[in-house]
Amino acid sequence: EVKGDGRAEDAYLLATPYNRRVAERLAGAELRLDEPPPPAAATALPNIFALYEENIGAITPLIADELKDAEERYPPQWIEAAFREAVSLNKRSWRYIHSILRRWEAEGPDYEEAGRDPEADWLERRYARGKRGAGRLR
Structure with missing residues (x-):
């Protein structure tokens, strides 16, 4: 469960060692849930x-x-x-x-x-x- 902006949302992660560490760090953190994700980088042409x-x-x-x-x-x-x-x-x-x-x-x-x-x-x-x-x- 991720909490932020006065509300809580469920977050699902794959059970990998890295994701477990991320979940532990996020457990007590306040996040901005309404903030849009950063724009994807323009696809670079191969050189x-x-x-x-x-x-x-x-x-x-x-x-x-x-x-x-x-x-x-x-x-x-x-x-x-x-x-x-x-x-x-x-x-x-x-x-x-x-x-x-x-x-x-x-x-x-x-x-x-x-x-x-x-x-x-x-x-x-x-x-x-x-x-x-x-x-x-x-």
């Missing part, structure tokens, strides 16, 4: 280094420098979306991701378009021009 290691592989010193430059140059949302697009197409290379970011810088990000499917776009382009660019459809 570019974590994205690279999770989706591509080990970071070399040269790649680390390029990642630092990209992190300063492009918005975090773009970086995460570019990694997501590259991975969905199984294009797991920094050069591919960086080309996506450069294109978005020049033309604006197209990942926000409703209903856009990067895999379908890629397949359409691939089959329209043939396997190696030969045999274009007319």
Whole structure:
């Protein structure tokens, strides 16, 4: 039972050693029950280094420098979306991701378009021009 602001409320905790210690400390304490909990922290976007290691592989010193430059140059949302697009197409290379970011810088990000499917776009382009660019459809 937790008491505060002239009223009492039941509090339920799991029976763990930590929760038992907390319950003992709260036993005689007065709490403000009407106070809202603190706002949850904004969900942090994963940093570019974590994205690279999770989706591509080990970071070399040269790649680390390029990642630092990209992190300063492009918005975090773009970086995460570019990694997501590259991975969905199984294009797991920094050069591919960086080309996506450069294109978005020049033309604006197209990942926000409703209903856009990067895999379908890629397949359409691939089959329209043939396997190696030969045999274009007319």
